[in-house]
Amino acid sequence: GEEVAQTPKHLVRGEGQKAKLYCAPIKGHSYVFWYQQVLKNEFKFLISFQNENVFDETGMPKERFSAKCLPNSPCSLEIQATKLEDSAVYFCASRTQFSPLHFGNGTRLTVT
Template structure:
């Protein structure tokens, strides 16, 4: 597709429950990124993929967060045993392979996760 598609739009989980978010990148884009947006527009990088391979996972809280991008499937971000501080909007973005410079990231409209 021509847009990054994220599902669901909203997700409510009780503390300790699992949350799973999905992202379909733009067709032809080989990079996928996950960002967490909390208060005051703060964007925190979580993880990036080049095709199905993890490219950079330096932002991932290793204990409870995991992500995958498998061939012919939407990418996913999973949070085991959610905590109140996981409440945020999670954005997925994709980009084309760069040709000497950076290709811009194109963002989906996010999944708002509320942990109660």
């Protein structure tokens, strides 16, 4: 498709529960990125992929966060044992090598 599609739009989880977010990048875009935006503050880079390979995961809290981009499947970001501080809007973006980032409209995660 021509838009980055993120699902679900909203997700509510109790502290300690698992959360899984999905992203369908634009067809033909080889690069996928996940960002976290907390309370309208700056975007925090989490992880990037080149096709199904992790390129840069320096922003990921590795003990609880994981992400995948498998062929013929939406990309996913999973948070095990969510904490209150994980409440944020998670944005997925995709691009070709030379295009700007195309963002989805985000998934709002609320941890209660």
